[in-house]
Amino acid sequence: MAETILRCEMIPLDQLKSVLESAVPGAQAEMLRNDAPSAQHSLRIDNEHALAVSKFLRADPRLRLDYCSNVTGIDWPEAVLKEKVKVRAVVAGVEKEVEEVVEKRRPGYLEAVYHLYSMELKHGPVIIRFRTTNRTDQVRLTSLTPVWRGCEFQEREIYDLYGIVFDAHPDLRRILMWDGFQDYPMRKDYVEPDDYEYEPTPHDKVLEKASRHLPRHTIP
Amino acid sequence: MDEGLRSELSKQGVFTTTLEEVYNWGRKNSVWPLQFGLACCAIEMIATTMARFDLARFGAEVFRPSPRQADLMIVAGTVTKKMAPQVVRLYNQMPEPKYVIAMGACAISGGPFKQGYNVLKGIDRYIPVDVHIPGCPPRPEALVHAFMTLQGKIDEQKLTGNGRPPHLDPDAPSEFSVPQFGEHDLLPEKNPDVWKPPTRMRHG
Numbered sequence: 001m002a003e004t005i006l007r008c009e010m011i012p013l014d015q016l017k018s019v020l021e022s023a024v025p026g027a028q029a030e031m032l033r034n035d036a037p038s039a040q041h042s043l044r045i046d047n048e049h050a051l052a053v054s055k056f057l058r059a060d061p062r063l064r065l066d067y068c069s070n071v072t073g074i075d076w077p078e079a080v081l082k083e084k085v086k087v088r089a090v091v092a093g094v095e096k097e098v099e100e101v102v103e104k105r106r107p108g109y110l111e112a113v114y115h116l117y118s119m120e121l122k123h124g125p126v127i128i129r130f131r132t133t134n135r136t137d138q139v140r141l142t143s144l145t146p147v148w149r150g151c152e153f154q155e156r157e158i159y160d161l162y163g164i165v166f167d168a169h170p171d172l173r174r175i176l177m178w179d180g181f182q183d184y185p186m187r188k189d190y191v192e193p194d195d196y197e198y199e200p201t202p203h204d205k206v207l208e209k210a211s212r213h214l215p216r217h218t219i220p
Numbered sequence: 221m222d223e224g225l226r227s228e229l230s231k232q233g234v235f236t237t238t239l240e241e242v243y244n245w246g247r248k249n250s251v252w253p254l255q256f257g258l259a260c261c262a263i264e265m266i267a268t269t270m271a272r273f274d275l276a277r278f279g280a281e282v283f284r285p286s287p288r289q290a291d292l293m294i295v296a297g298t299v300t301k302k303m304a305p306q307v308v309r310l311y312n313q314m315p316e317p318k319y320v321i322a323m324g325a326c327a328i329s330g331g332p333f334k335q336g337y338n339v340l341k342g343i344d345r346y347i348p349v350d351v352h353i354p355g356c357p358p359r360p361e362a363l364v365h366a367f368m369t370l371q372g373k374i375d376e377q378k379l380t381g382n383g384r385p386p387h388l389d390p391d392a393p394s395e396f397s398v399p400q401f402g403e404h405d406l407l408p409e410k411n412p413d414v415w416k417p418p419t420r421m422r423h424g
Binding site: 176177178179180181182183185190192193195196197206214 | 301302335337338341401402403404405409417
């Protein structure tokens with residue numbers, strides 16, 4: 001029995017960007033394209049207007065994004081991105097189009113991603129992202145728990161595993177690890193405790209680490 | 221007592237036994253497990269107590285909600301580093317004689333989560349384990365088998381001399397140190413009195 005699910009057409013994401021920017025004065029949104037087959041494009045929103053934009057997304061009659069299904073974190077370490085650019089250059093007296101590799105330095109930052117749906121209008125997801133300034137000392141974002149109550153534990157988890165500090169969170173404590181724990185295990189540069197003592201089937205990196213502790217685990 | 225004489229007497233209708241046998245027979249048929257589960261293995265443990273597998277046949281149907289009343293700790297599931305001190309503390313609160321079954325790949329070694337930042341590499345690092353059950357999760361039959369293995373172990377314990385149960389040996393340790401939460405890991409990572417790494421390695 002095929003039932004038609006009522007689905008209200010939502011504002012396309014590129015239009016949503018301008019809707020947001022006109023509804024919340026000063027807010028800046030950037031559309032991030034996802035070229036994968038899923039094509040889940042997202043909006044990056046500046047942190048200063050996070051709360052105002054969220055309240056708008058929740059309250060606007062065209063959107064009514066009343067349900068935050070998932071909050072997750074991403075760690076973007078500092079990286080050098082290589083990009084191929086076509087440049088016109090004179091090679092051996094002849095002007096040609098030549099490919100040149102341009103290196104760009106991308107500063108590191110942490111990101112929080114929110115997936116929003118509307119239960120009332122049955123549409124979604126709208127994906128919004130917030131970025132911290134860097135990965136070390138400026139890692140504060142605004143908590144959206146006052147807008148979507150279900151964010152509480154997930155923001156705590158992001159704080160626990162990535163180290164993003166959510167301002168105005170009602171109860172920001174570690175949730176999976178204990179309170180005295182110092183590291184952020186989901187960050188790319190997390191160093192795990194070197195406690196390899198016996199590995200039944202060591203190979204690759206595990207073999208290398210195990211051999212430091214047990215001379216019999218030698219690399220052949 | 222000499223086995224031949226005993227067999228001869230039983231043919232004449234004289235039943236002989238020893239205090240040790242009666243004592244161990246009573247102990248092994250009323251092992252009360254501690255009622256707690258840590259992960260998916262707990263579901264199999266619950267299934268074992270239900271009608272189809274019926275752990276009550278072995279006198280172990282009385283799962284106790286207090287460690288003070290329990291004889292057996294079934295560590296059923298992944299022991300996270302955050303949970304490990306509590307598991308050791310529960311063990312310490314159990315009265316002697318007490319036994320431990322480590323159920324499932326996680327409880328015996330960390331399983332698929334070994335070397336994860338938050339998973340203990342087997343509960344036998346902090347408390348002595350009597351029976352290990354591999355499997356992910358083990359079938360209820362495996363738990364029943366582990367239980368029968370434990371019963372055999374209890375049955376063979378001598379009440380005097382070396383290897384007697386700890387409640388009859390005032391020098392035997394009954395409590396083990398509870399690990400502390402460190403900045404990066406549990407402190408200590410393992411209790412060297414309880415756990416030693418295997419010395420023989422597989423070659424090649």
